[in-house]
Amino acid sequence: MMKRVVRLISGLNRRMMKLLFALALIAYIASSHLFCYRLIQEQGDVKIEQKIDEVMNLSLFVIFSLLLCSHLLSNLLSFSQKYPPVKFLSEKDRKRILITGGAGFVGSHLTDKLMMDGHEVTVVDNFFTGRKRNVEHWIGHENFELINHDVVEPLYIEVDQIYHLASPASPPNYMYNPIKTLKTNTIGTLNMLGLAKRVGARLLLASTSEVYGDPEVHPQNEEYWGHVNPIGPRACYDEGKRVAETMCYAYMKQEGVEVRVARIFNTFGSRMHMNDGRVVSNFILQALQGEPLTVYGTGSQTRAFQYVSDLVNGLVLLMNSNISSPVNLGNPEEHTILEFARLIKSLVGKGCIQFLSEAQDDPQRRRPDIRKARMMLGWEPVVPLEEGLNKTIQYFSRELEHQANNQYIPKPKAARMKKGRPRHN
């Protein structure tokens, strides 16, 4: 019984507690008023003025209580309908958390987890690739704040933890404006580290498997220094993230800032942008629209794909761990891109495959070595590839319906290609 009560109370958040408290107070005042009224009635010789006063008081009280009750009830109803359930955390356990890029694909799922865990979350996004839609279900919640801000400009805010995710992550998006990508990853990271230093917050950098470039070591472990073309089209992102890591460790050594570095491998799931340009969104969108799935090069290049909920769990575990060195977060199940195209084609049930020329500097083999994450965080991916893909296909189908109602036909984006002719099979 006791356990049930504790579970019930911990499921309530602070607003719910306040509402219940107010209701209890009204019930208490009402019962004491009724008690007094009965006493007066029993005495029999009460003066008329006294009676009028009592009646006035009582009716005022009833009107006031009715108004308050209806306000509280509507609040309670709209509250329970509007937001996903949020745990109650005591002042001591509740953290003030900043997520840069929190309206993006990964950032919005991280926002959901931290909000539902009961923390106070501030999302900062410049909406270049992020979308308000991804976090709109939290707007108005007392634990949530959304700020339209570009991390290239300094930010002044009091927080305990910073998840620094702000940056375009898909190759066509980060190549679209390489100077902006560089500024976001360099000046943006300096600004966030400066903030972490000022307010004594811990910062987690969302780094990437792209710091390994086109790797000569397979699978890639955290000791590997990488093989990046510093002047190629991907350099704005790869080198941008490499210098962001360098900045983290400079601030750690020189200023004592607590840093965590997650090297994130290919990730997919709901809320990926329709025309994000990465392989998962391109293939699903193409298959659903009955168009050819565009495989760049021969399709023999490999990747390993993790579902977004696995990544989010890994990020939170890493942030709250004591591991300051970089940690790979990815699914070690490796597939060629051609295998992957065939899998999506069969899951969607339509589409054919078209070979296009290969993307410039495209890494040929990629698969994370996750022994460190397994050993030190007790983390590993748990969502099977097909299950994650089916969820994502459902999400994209709904998005397509939504877009069709708005008469908008999304088109997949292409990466920067080498010259060559398309072939079909």
Ligand SMILES: O=c1ccn([C@@H]2O[C@H](COP(=O)(O)OP(=O)(O)O[C@H]3OC[C@@H](O)[C@H](O)[C@H]3O)[C@@H](O)[C@H]2O)c(=O)[nH]1
């Ligand atoms: O339509 C397409 C899109 C992509 N591809 C290929 O699919 C593979 C994966 O491409 P993606 O664009 O999805 O992602 P990449 O692996 O190149 O880069 C990613 O790496 C890890 C993360 O940090 C980033 O999300 C992203 O930069 C590449 O070999 C690419 O050439 C296709 O064959 N067809």
